[in-house]
Amino acid sequence: MTNERILLSTPHMTGNEQKYINEAFESNWIAPLGPNVDAFEQEIADYVGVKAAAATSSGTAAIHLALRLLGVGPGDTVFCSSLTFVASANPILYQGADPIFIDSELKSWNMCPQALAEAFQWAETNKCLPKAIIVVNLYGQSADMDPIIELCERYNVPIIEDAAESLGAEYKGKKSGSLGHFGVFSFNGNKIISTSGGGMLVSNDEQAIEKARFLSTQARDPAPHYQHSQLGYNYRMSNVLAGIGRAQLEAIDTRVKQRREKFHTYESELNDLPGIEFMPEAEFGLHNRWLTTMLLTEDAPIDRDELIHALANEDIESRPVWKPMHLQPSYEKYYFIKIWEDSLSKKLFRKGICLPSSSSLSAKEQKFINDTILIQMK
Ligand SMILES: *Cc1c(COP(=O)(O)O)cnc(C)c1O
Numbered sequence: 001m002t003n004e005r006i007l008l009s010t011p012h013m014t015g016n017e018q019k020y021i022n023e024a025f026e027s028n029w030i031a032p033l034g035p036n037v038d039a040f041e042q043e044i045a046d047y048v049g050v051k052a053a054a055a056t057s058s059g060t061a062a063i064h065l066a067l068r069l070l071g072v073g074p075g076d077t078v079f080c081s082s083l084t085f086v087a088s089a090n091p092i093l094y095q096g097a098d099p100i101f102i103d104s105e106l107k108s109w110n111m112c113p114q115a116l117a118e119a120f121q122w123a124e125t126n127k128c129l130p131k132a133i134i135v136v137n138l139y140g141q142s143a144d145m146d147p148i149i150e151l152c153e154r155y156n157v158p159i160i161e162d163a164a165e166s167l168g169a170e171y172k173g174k175k176s177g178s179l180g181h182f183g184v185f186s187f188n189g190n191k192i193i194s195t196s197g198g199g200m201l202v203s204n205d206e207q208a209i210e211k212a213r214f215l216s217t218q219a220r221d222p223a224p225h226y227q228h229s230q231l232g233y234n235y236r237m238s239n240v241l242a243g244i245g246r247a248q249l250e251a252i253d254t255r256v257k258q259r260r261e262k263f264h265t266y267e268s269e270l271n272d273l274p275g276i277e278f279m280p281e282a283e284f285g286l287h288n289r290w291l292t293t294m295l296l297t298e299d300a301p302i303d304r305d306e307l308i309h310a311l312a313n314e315d316i317e318s319r320p321v322w323k324p325m326h327l328q329p330s331y332e333k334y335y336f337i338k339i340w341e342d343s344l345s346k347k348l349f350r351k352g353i354c355l356p357s358s359s360s361l362s363a364k365e366q367k368f369i370n371d372t373i374l375i376q377m378k
Pocket residue numbers: 057058059060061084085087088136162164165185186187188197198199
């Protein structure tokens with residue numbers, strides 16, 4: 001029907017990007033830093049409802065900066081959601097610290113507060129209380145932050161909210177990414193808004209954000225010559241890309257609406273079929289439905305891989321749900337805390353599939369996807 005492959009999540013330009021890019025070109029601000037970077041930072045901070053933001057070259061860089069700012073180093077432990085993309089966890093290893101992975105809960109698929117409570121008790125007994133915790137807001141839905149915050153306050157551990165996938169989502173009326181000590185966003189090509197590549201570190205701690213800017217520009221001391229007394233990074237966003245981000249951010253609420261509409265179309269067509277269960281939207285928040293994700297349960301006539309294969313035969317891209325970190329070869333030696341006999345994140349990975357969810361997906365394309373799935377589910 002279409003001659004082009006239908007992809008999982010593609011960039012969706014507004015048309016205004018060129019205006020900001022031109023401004024950068026006309027003023028010759030083709031550099032990291034510049035007026036678009038300053039403005040984009042302020043606009044994100046305002047949108048999310050935090051005091052300050054630092055634009056970075058990627059979401060991964062922003063997570064790394066957050067860990068560094070919290071003083072995470074060799075010998076420290078960091079708690080992290082297991083069900084996530086590897087970029088949530090890698091910066092823990094960059095800092096020479098040890099991750100301890102936490103299982104998911106059913107209602108949001110995110111970090112399970114009960115498992116977190118067990119992890120804290122276990123870590124207290126074993127004298128390895130974490131220096132920080134990374135809570136991931138999966139596929140555009142916030143974790144259940146209240147019980148998580150309560151536990152972290154009890155143990156005095158700061159929270160990094162990995163909101164790379166959840167810009168525009170909400171938790172009890174607050175914007176996702178604004179609830180931890182630090183929040184992290186990504187503007188990679190597949191995210192809900194994109195600068196082709198980029199990220200943002202946000203916080204109400206303005207001094208920490210100022211320090212993030214310093215560290216991400218090679219930690220150059222104020223001196224006429226090049227003087228460095230701390231280890232820095234080249235992690236800043238370019239002024240050209242920040243221009244793209246400004247135009248993209250103008251459309252964020254529309255993009256959330258569009259992604260949610262794609263989800264509702266899938267749900268209304270497929271939810272009644274035996275063997276299909278969509279990722280729930282927990283009562284505490286607004287899901288941005290970055291990716292529509294569903295489980296193929298025992299009642300389904302085919303399994304996850306068969307469906308992915310059948311869709312690929314029609315040139316439709318789909319993907320398994322993230323493979324949990326505790327099952328990854330590079331992370332399997334680290335501790336994993338769960339409360340169920342069989343871990344929930346493993347089950348979600350085995351049965352879960354992400355469907356094409358671009359905000360630009362046409363009704364015709366989505367009907368074609370639904371029809372392809374319906375044939376397989378007979
Ligand atoms: C995309 C993503 C990141 C990393 O963002 P980049 O900008 O690609 O470095 C981190 N965490 C999660 C959960 C992500 O989906």
